[in-house]
Amino acid sequence: MLKIENLSVSYGSVRALSDVDLEVLGDGILHGVIGPNGAGKSTLLDAVCGRRRPAAGTVRYRNEDITRRSVAWRRRQGMARSFQRTSVFQDLTVHEQLHLVAQHLGDNRLDDVIEVMDLAGYLHQKAGRIAYGVQRRVDVALALIGRPHLLLLDEPGAGLSAAETLHLFEHLRDLVRERKIAAVVVEHDVDAVFACCGKVTVLDLGRHLATGTPQEIRADHRVVAAYLGTAA
Ligand SMILES: Nc1ncnc2c1ncn2[C@@H]1O[C@H](COP(=O)(O)OP(=O)(O)O)[C@@H](O)[C@H]1O
Ligand SMILES: [Mg+2]
Incomplete structure (x- = not known):
């Protein structure tokens, strides 16, 4: 589904990503990305979705170079x-909001998205007035319009309690499994990532540190030294 090779991204003189390789299969599992603040996680998603041009490297999507x-x-x-x-x-x-994006993408099957993100009870409320946790579900719902093959989510649990984050991740895990799509989820809450992601990548200082199953990542001494030792 997604293959990143030798990816480097710079902001002026700041090197945010250096030589990152990463492969994400479209096999219905959540692929988590963790790492300290400033590790380059959001930059990675920006380079994949096209908001940020890489200084070097390639992004392949469904076997096509889309850099x-x-x-x-x-x-x-x-x-x-x-x-x-x-x-x-x-x-x-x-x-x-949902309608605006749906019109733009020419996809009018909103019922599905509304049901999946459990938003039926909030449709006529202004986004600024709903609870924060529901707003985060609206964000994910917006990304789901048009039946994407690859979802890129940046800290969907930001601002939610640990229990709410876990619940959202369980929901995402089931959705991705049912639709057999690919999803890359950047997340601060490592417990939710280890509980729900089939694969986990760790970034540190703009570099790829490790990719593996949650068990492998937890047992990786480099990961523990760089990140988990302090975070978990
Ligand atoms: N727009 C920007 N301009 C300059 N530097 C940036 C910008 N965005 C991010 N950075 C820098 O790039 C590095 C990676 O940032 P980011 O991808 O946001 O990390 P993360 O999401 O892992 O916290 C950091 O050193 C950050 O300060
Ligand atoms: Mg970030």
């Missing part, structure tokens, strides 16, 4: 990204 394709092209080809900070327009109702 130079636009964000809009990638979205139409089934790659959808959500953001670390909630991106909903506060003055629109939940339904208006």
Whole structure:
């Protein structure tokens, strides 16, 4: 589904990612990405979805080199990204937001998305007035419109309690499994990642540190030294 090779991204003189290789299969499992603040996790999603041009390296999607394709092209080809900070327009109702994106993508099957993210009870409320946890579900719902093949989620649990985050992750795990799609989920809460992701990648200082099953990652002494030793 996604193959990243030798990816490097810079912001001026700051090297945010260096020579990252990563493969994500479209096999219905959640692929978690963890690592300390500033490790380059959001930058990785930006480079994959086309918001940020890499300084070097290639991004392949469904066996095609898409490194130079636009964000809009990638979205139409089934790659959808959500953001670390909630991106909903506060003055629109939940339904208006969903409808806007659906119109843009020419996909009117909203019922499915509403049901999956359990939003039926909130459709006519303004996004700025609903609880934060529900706003995060709206964000994920927006990414699900158009039946994406590859979901890129940036800290969907940000601002949620540990229990809410775990619940959201369980939901995502089931959804990705049922639809047999691929999903890359950046997350701060390592417990939710280890509980629900089939594969985990660790970034540190812009470099790929390790990729493996949750058991392998927990047992990796380099990961423990760089991250888990302090985080978990
Ligand atoms: N727009 C930007 N301009 C300059 N530096 C940035 C920008 N975005 C991120 N960075 C830097 O790039 C590095 C990686 O950031 P980021 O990808 O946001 O990390 P993470 O999501 O893992 O916390 C950090 O050193 C950060 O300060
Ligand atoms: Mg980030």
